[in-house]
Amino acid sequence: TGKELIARAVHVNSPRRDRVFFAVDCGTLSGSLLESELFGFQKGAFTGADRDKEGIFSLAAGGTVFLDEISNSGPEVQGKLLRFLEQREFLPLGAGAVRKVDVRLIFATNQNLEDMVAAGTFRQDFYYRIQVYPILLPPLRERREDILPIAYHFLKLYNQTLKKKIASFDDDAARRLTAHDWPGNVRQLRNVVERAVILCETNTITRKELHLSGEPDEIDHSWSGAPNQP
Structure with a gap:
């Protein structure tokens, strides 16, 4: 749905814009791993902890940490996050003293x-x-009404990443983007735009580069890839 885009927009339009932004997907990390990633740990805190590790909260001092899918975090992590929100302090795993840090949480x-x-x-x-x-x-x-602005955001992003100079979507492509149902939401739109930028060889993305699910792809079959027979 674009949750991270909204979180980034909050960050860049705030006094914290010049500090770091971290995005963490809580759904991909188990309770203990999420805790160590957020709060860090001291050497010897657990088996395999052979060095100190700074957590994301320490690294994000003055900035913003976006915690996506917080519903997947366990009660122990939720309790430690609650303490941080109340006291603005946390205890790295294995540490003997709390640390204070100024971080916005979304x-x-x-x-x-x-x-x-x-x-x-x-x-x-x-x-x-x-x-x-x-x-x-x-x-x-x-x-x-948000689809085209988001699509142009990704167009700008992948122009920079892929060293392209694509200016726009043509009218038909823009209409199809707006009319599509996007069951995969912003992640799907991002992938579609990335592929279109890769395929586009002009300065305008057309229907044939979009490859929207549910619509037939327009593929150039003029070259089959098969060698000529003698």
Whole structure:
């Protein structure tokens, strides 16, 4: 749905814009691994901890940490995050003293946290602490006016990454982008634009470079790749 784009927009339009932005997907990290990534650890804190490691909170001092899919974090991590929000301090694994740091936290999820609280799978105290300024982000198909601005954002990004100078989408391509349902939301749109930039050999992306799911690809079959027979 573009949760990270919104989080980055908050960051770059704030006094923290010149400091670091970290995005963390809580859904890909187990409880203990998420804790060590966020808070860091001291040498000897656990088997295999043969050196000190700075956590993301320390590295992001003065900046922003975006915690996506916070619903996947366990109660122990939620408790430590709650303490950080209340005291602005944390304890690295194995450390003997707390550390204080100024970091903005932005949380996101695709789950209904109220239902999870009612079911006992998400801490109630943590839920009410992070429910300060909620932003409901509908899927792309429900906010079609955002599709082209986001597509142009990715066009600019991949122009820079791939050393291209593509100026725009033609009218037909723009219409198809706007009309598409985007079941994969912003991630799918990003992939479509990236592939279009790779395939485009002019300064304008057309329908044939988009390859939208549910639409037939327009592939040039003039060269089959087969060698000529003698």
